[in-house]
Amino acid sequence: MHQLSVVEMSRQLGNQLLGKPCRLYLAPFDVRLAEAFDADGFESNVVQPDLLIVCDRRKETPTGLKGEPDVAFEVLSPGGSARDLVLKRRLYERAGVTEYWVFDPEGRSLHRHYLQDGVYVVDVQIARGVLALHSQALQIDFDAIELVEGFVYPV
Numbered sequence: 384m385h386q387l388s389v390v391e392m393s394r395q396l397g398n399q400l401l402g403k404p405c406r407l408y409l410a411p412f413d414v415r416l417a418e419a420f421d422a423d424g425f426e427s428n429v430v431q432p433d434l435l436i437v438c439d440r441r442k443e444t445p446t447g448l449k450g451e452p453d454v455a456f457e458v459l460s461p462g463g464s465a466r467d468l469v470l471k472r473r474l475y476e477r478a479g480v481t482e483y484w485v486f487d488p489e490g491r492s493l494h495r496h497y498l499q500d501g502v503y504v505v506d507v508q509i510a511r512g513v514l515a516l517h518s519q520a521l522q523i524d525f526d527a528i529e530l531v532e533g534f535v536y537p538v
Contacts, residue, residue, distance in 0.1 A: 384488040388458045389433050391528045392486075396434065399521050405438040405453065413447030414455075416478040428474050433458045436519065451478040454519060459487040472496060476503045481518045486510055488528065 389409065397407050414435065416428040435452035437443065442450040455475055457467040467485050475483045476498065483496040483503070493510040496503040497517045508514075510525040 385433075385458050385460045387529045388486060388488045392456060392458070392523055393434055395523055395527065396436070396521060400436070404440070405436050405519070406440070406443075408435050408437065408448070408452075409433065414452060415447060415449050416451060416474055428478070430455075430471060430474060432456060432471075436521075451475070451480045453480070454482045454484070454516060455480050456483075457485045459485060459489075461489075468494060472503065476501075482516060484516075486525075491525075493525070 393407060393409055400407055410431040410433050412431060412435065414430050414432065416430065429447075432452070432455040434456040435448070436454040437448060438453045439450070442448050442452075455471075457471065459467060464485075464487070472483060472485075476496070479498065479501075481498050485494040485496075487493070487510075491510050493508055493514065495506045495508070495514075495517070497506070498504075512526055513522050513524045515522040
């Protein structure tokens, strides 16, 4: 489910970004988030979101992204939820990532984090139908994510 979800989300977002200045990247793609105590400010926190959108192309380097993406997406895998919902959320919030979505394909839940006055506001909902990003003119149709044969979402 993880890979099927990432592929479908990237297809949808990539199609919507065609001809626009923002770029979509998929893991593995290093994102170096700034920390004040680092010598150059960007070496302590390296993360690899499943998908990310970058609109400030000056942050792109030959080895990844130096600075925060505009939007980061994680698709939960069994056993990985604490890292994505706690640790990465804190890192993204501190770094100023405008929007952070965490999708659980098995539970069909979506945690949408929006930066407001430097703090994330969290909206948790069932991931069904078309949901729009808060900070970008983009949307994802969660009903288009393919199901593994025999898998049935709870009603």
